[in-house]
Amino acid sequence: MRRRLPVIIAFGIGFLMLIQYFIPHPRSEEFYNVIVQQWFIIIFAFMYIFALRSFFMHHITKVKRKKEGYIFSAVAMVSVLFMLLSGLITSRGPFFDSLYNYMIAPLQGTMFSLLAFFIASAAFRAFRARNVQATLLLVTATIVMIGRVPIGDYLWRGMPDLVEWIMTVPSMAAMRGIRIGVGLGAVATAMKIMLGIERSYMGGE
């Protein structure tokens, strides 16, 4: 029963969530609102507590055993508590906003911008036109990069239009194909979860 009941629960709730989409009735909408906007969020919140516990356990162990870089683990833990407490004590006041605007946002922006340097070296390796396909990738990427900045327009008036055409015709055609494939795969996986064929999320059975 310990093994079967979760599968039955997954199928039952999955089936109910599936059919509610096709029932245009206030009761069906109410069911959706209660399950998705309350029940799922409550369960998600508990899982977040579980994840938080794993985070702290990992870093506390590192600090206790004085593993390499343990001081950074201490910094990470203090940062979590500092941000959380500043949010709760000030009720997301100006101090909390400043922490976001002057610490999280710059760090996030800088981390992502760091990729601009590495993407350049990666592009050098990947874009060596070894065959027709690689050449096509190189040419398209170059056109898109140049066409999106003023110099593209300066070099050739039709460059922005060409970029627009690449994005809305050949690129979109391939992206639609990829999207259909991903969609079919996701639907198949969702069906497997509902029918109990895919159970790895419950501990690899």
Added chain:
Amino acid sequence: MSISTSIWVWMAALLTLMVYSFLYKDNPFYRLAEHIFMGLSLGYTLTILWYNYIIPRVYEPLFLPPHQWSLIFPILLGMMTFGIFSKKYSWLIKYPLAFYVGGYAGLRIPLLLQSWIIRQVEASFLTPDKFTSLMSSINAILIFAGLFATLIYFYFSKKREHGFGAAAQVGIVFIMVAFGAAFGYTVMARISLLIGRMQFLLHDWLGIM
């Protein structure tokens, strides 16, 4: 040149420089900034979760009149997550997981079918309204052919020979154009972020621009 006197701007500038120090090599300053970022982001997410979800959707409906006592069930289900902390009761976590994953799977099926499959096919079909001019007709045919060829490229249950192989080859041409465009777009997005950070350092912090 007027250097900023705001402690917040200085903090943001120092953190920015600490991250960029990674361009030289991995170093303690970068790791410090990385861990601060990780901790602050987690703390921020928790605060948002608390104020935007837990308070209005759990605390208020449960503890303020009219009480929604039915919410005790998901709370009990959620509490089963803590079973993982004990070897004896670790199996309890399967129930909230099954509820969440199963429910979400069921919820996603019609949405995925609608937006990721039906709408994509619908938008690519050759309908009379797409043949209003020569250019729009060519584009419509190209989109249809490109989609068809891309799908053939990802179909691995048939040997790639004759017409099928040729169609797969056309498919890869479209895929390469799409990947190139996506790459170019990503590079531009990263560079605009880099420009933004440089602007912050030179304008907001040092005031030399």
